Amino acid sequence: MSIADFLAGVHPWDRLPVADLGAVAAVTQPHSFAAGEAIYRAGDPLKGLYIIRSGEVEVTDPDGAPLSSLGPRNVFGERGLMRDGAALTNARAVAATEILLLPTQHFRAMIDRDAAMHDFFARSRPPRALQRSLTQTPVAALMSKAPKAVSPDTTLAEAAVIMRDDRISSLMVVKDGALCGILTTRDISARVVAERLDPDTPVSRVMTADPVTLPPDAIGSDVLHLMMERGIGHVPIVSEAGLAGVVTQTDLTRFQAESSSEIIRDAAHAPDADALADITRRIPQLLAQLVGAGHRHDVTTRLVTDIADAVTRRLLALGESHLGPAPVPYLWLACGSQGRREQTGVSDQDNVLMLSDDATEDHDAYFSDLARFVSDGLNHCGYVFCPGDMMATNPRWRQPVRIWRKYFQGWIARPDKEAQMLASVMFDLRPIGGDHSLYAGLQTETLAESARNSIFVAHMVSNSLGHAPPLGLWRGLATVRSGEHRDRIDLKLNGVVPIVDLGRIYALRGQLTAVNTRTRIESAQTAGVISASGARDLLDAYDLIAQTRLDHQALQVRRGEAPDNFMAPATLSDFERSHLRNAFVVVRTMQSALAQGRALP
Template sequence: MSSQDLTVLPVDELMTRDPVICGPDATIRAAAELMAGRRISSVCIVDQDSFRGIVTVRDINAKVVAGGLSPEEPVERVMTPAPLTLPPDALGLDVLHMMMERHIGHVPIVDAERLVGIVTQTDLTRFQALSSAELVRSVAEAPDVEAMAEVTARIPGLLAQLVGAGTRHDGVTRLITDIADTVTRRLLTMAEEEIGTPPVPYLWLACGSQGRREQTGVSDQDNCLILSDEVSDADMLYFAKLAQIVSDGLHACGYVYCPGDMMATNPRWCQPLSKWRSYFDGWIAKPNPEAQMLASVMFDLRAIGGEESLFADLQAETLAKAASNSIFVAHMVSNSLKHAPPLGLFNRMPRTPLDLKHTGVVPVVDLGRVYALQGQVTAVNTRARLEAALETGAMSSSGGADLIDAYDMIATTRLRRQARQIREGEAPGNTLPPDVLSGFERSHLREAFVIVKTMQSALGTGKGALG
């Protein structure tokens, strides 16, 4: 298996099934004997089919051998309760990045509180996809912003390496975005260390390409803060400082300030939960052009760091309200048609440079967002949204499959262009001169644009499910 397969390898194909378990009342000695007999470094603790925790050789060494705890005590005395876990539909890279960022060597795989497997560092040693994971670990361990910036400066090289290895475009952008997520969480931790414990719970969210896990070699920052409704006016000063520290740090690491000021440093986007709920309610009730634009951005929100429960209910409520409001949906459909593929008369491609972002991937991103809205799909990644629309029948099997193929073609062309620029010592961009394409490539790219245009037309005429 190649080193890049881990980018798309499902955890359920990587994990050790039927991991060694024992009950919480078993003795520490019994757990240690299980590990010694099986030559493993951990045992999972399960109580009546519910996953409770994990105990490792390191736990026993620290708390029994060095700590003096009796080996006849229950194993729950030394286990790590409710450890970090992942679902079986996670990717192998999710495991690797979690291990690197959180400094753990075992990740239980849990489905609805039921233990279904475990992935350890030993399971990953046969994979050599350590480049992105090393960047994640370096960021997580960075002592300051300057050290983080040195790490993120290596991202263009990673992008070129991944593209050159044939990694699918959504695997590349997922890896690039994972690094940005880690940078953000590290900056949040550094901010709290500098200004103290948060006065109330908060959640930092990303929107835009980071929210959709679609970052490439060119990314600004788009983010916001949702605060607990218990926040006071005095507390707002704390969160203004936190937002400034994180935003400045992101800028220093190459995630430049958003030209549209869609950042948590803008007081409008640093508000308590009740205010955010009123924002969404207002945009849905009165979908004027600004509301359409803002709703489009905010439907791509994804939690990055903090109290995730602040967003879970809001996301579900908003999707339900938006999907049931036919006028709002119609306005969102209209808004999604504003970015058109670069096709002229008789669907001819221009001889001028192509903008592979605004006339390439963005039209598909907009289509995916509308399909997700109509189907109340919580996924924010464009390809995941299209796949969900295909599975639920929001798009026909033929039309949906064609659109996904078209998106893959356009997004891959964009990344290949950026990788070539990086290899030639240039800054990556989104513009594609027509003379860099072969006749074959130009023909296929044109067909991809035609498919996108056709699906836009179908959606605009109320036939979005037709292919």
Template structure:
């Protein structure tokens, strides 16, 4: 394939950072690019080869593999690769091979280096090592709203299957969403038409409502691409509607997805979702440490890494619930399994125990107790087998206290809020991080909103919660040093969990209470607090940057331990950091301490 100057300009103008270059700079760059046509299965370069320059994919796809031949990314059109080697010694630290017929644009090394030296926007984009939160266009980090088709095919519930099939054929799509006034009511696919209409010999004037899957699983536009992939793998579906509230705004199908860095986590999700017992699941979850190393090593942001790792725990929990029901029979009343703690916040790392509870429909009676006791024991035992060890504080559904009807849970929250004792504050802190995992989600919806409203109105309770949250302080010492652990097994280290991440988690929870925010994830809470005005724009930016640095330092520490053959933990020796790293980490702790002080004085809105 040949590209003339006009076609090359049009293409580069649609790719960042070239779209941000001054016209003169872009024009001067055009003659430097060389077009390289490659067949499927060809090596672009191998590990240790000298790199010709920067590679930009015009069409086709490329697999990049690390030194162990493990695929770390699958790149498509408009993706660049090879820049890291060019910034060092010009030697490839990875290998790259085409997966299909591919057209590459090659920018020679000298021209690439001149570009990043003279154009700040290009330097910022390609020198990702300078950024604490690298941004790459991949599935794991891409919001669903950037992946979805924004004009999904729809029809009303009364439309016939013939009309639906004709519309699908005309649009060349494999599904149709059934809506009523914009509200999603169901979805029908080619499989439904062939399996239910044709195979079932139904009349072609049958209403589509009789064939559709009612109330299908959907995601909000704010979800990420890996959420879609994981759902597809777990549920064996190929179409996921995207809704704002109940209103259909788009759809994502398997053909919309390119499996980038989330592929390995999706494989784990798929294997767990179809495992026959906890032992089989445990063989899969044993690969989580290596997944963490891969995700951290390829530059994923901390909230993406923890989200993907938590997805695996969620899938294991749902699979265990399904296996429990298969063994025990259908539940006597509806139930909802919820996670709290780091799983509830979608912030699991390489070190996680289990924190969970059961909410039961108010039709529950003591005759149903043996069933749910057995279900809780089966699931918690299975999670322990999978490496999610029993909670030391017994915050699990196996405890009768945390296995109660919704009415009792309402009593719990009301009591904690009206009488904020130290135990109540601790329990409320845990329970405000609840997130539904499996079962009847509607059991929790009203409870969450009612509890947030009740808590926000009780200034004494919020004050007690704030006071309790300030007990976790950043490890700042005198004379610009760190306050390390003084004795014991972890002497001279920093606890990056309790003195690093937890203070920010606590602040995020307080902001969520003050503004009645439904978000549970810490970063989502901080962003929502900014939007709600509980946290100012400047204070929010500082706190988010500080949180990112602390959380990423924690993950990098755990990944380094795993690579060294050690069990990961949260204890970091400052001596293992460079002067530059120590300085920035201390600055991050200072920001958190400042926000704690502002919150403690009733000034959460920093200016």
């Protein structure tokens, strides 16, 4: 396959016109690396953008801690190129690997010439780039929850009590449903306390009447410019229907300051679980910020998951500090959404411990205490206990490697209902902290053994079809029929989970080591497990469903609500519902092809 043909199947080059794609391919250079060979080291000048044509690349931080494992069609090195041209990480070939190198000068020329290319690679920059994203962010992504409102005849004393109890810096003053003024803590200080007004004075005497406002379609920079020009710290947002929200200086500061890198930095130095819990409480705001800034769902969930990884590693370190060094090597692994790097604003914990085969029964007391310390800490930080007890605190999921190997062999040899469920969970394992060598080879070995057992694969396929997209009759969407989520779509169980299941089956059939769902589908296309058109359709469907789920959660966060996975179809326009339904149809089509054992479209 020519370089141009290969790049035509890799995003974002697949969006380039044929002539531009040919020009890029003409200057792209193939390079080969042997297993274990360094591609570059942190601090080295980058030669260009790296695209994996075949093989596997491990990316680690400057201290050698693993960050990611990349396969064919993945791109790396862009973060350094988008900054000063120096590598921010280490990269080495895990297996014999062929790399396509787009030299630096040609990479820069490409992103300077093509705005879409620039935007794509800019999304991979360090999250601090969000400090300059107010020009791209609607005020709806910045607004505080529905602001507190009072009537003009409310007394200053009553207003002060409300502001104190609700810990807010402003009150909207509303008359006959319309905004007529705003009262801030600055007003109370300068106009009430300083002038010693009677506490029974109505707020109408002190408020800023007819405050300047902005509409919901304004952008963040509009708010900032207005604040600078008028010397104000609060801007009400008013739509035709009335008061919609308020943006404060605190909202802008939080938006510009919050980033996953800073949260991870703080987590890495947290002294205890209480401090970590304070840090993870910033995650919903980060999620809303990332979504509001236009980041793709897989970028957002990757950054959110990186925080969970950092919190887990810090708890492991704190646990060892409290309990003493581990008696034998161990490895903490995550499964579920954390394992796949797909965490959103709603996540429980799914984790296991693999111990060195040197471990004895006498060592279990230590690892039991370590597992409890970390699991309790995660729960304290908002990663609630797994309702199915899929945690390292369960002795069943805290075993030496030889036992784990027997587990997988038994599930494959005897694929009953429980074995299918457990195998599905365990195929999403990803090392988080400890001795990574304990897992080396086990995943590849298990995939190969699974793929050879046609009965096991058939059972796994059947199990994966248990989650159906929410398609109703007459081109409608099927909603939850009863309970607190009645008339809503479960965007997790009936939305993204069917696609997660499909990606896992493709990885099983192709013996693909990728764990992330999007990467699994892309790798399955490269490996010929599914066709290019089928992969594109499924990826487009996945992107729409997963993005809809994140948009829903971000909206809940901005309203001050706890995010969940249940969305009312009525909140979507007819156009949005139609496209969402089409995405679910694609998923059902791919499920049907899988069930019938025919070639995937």
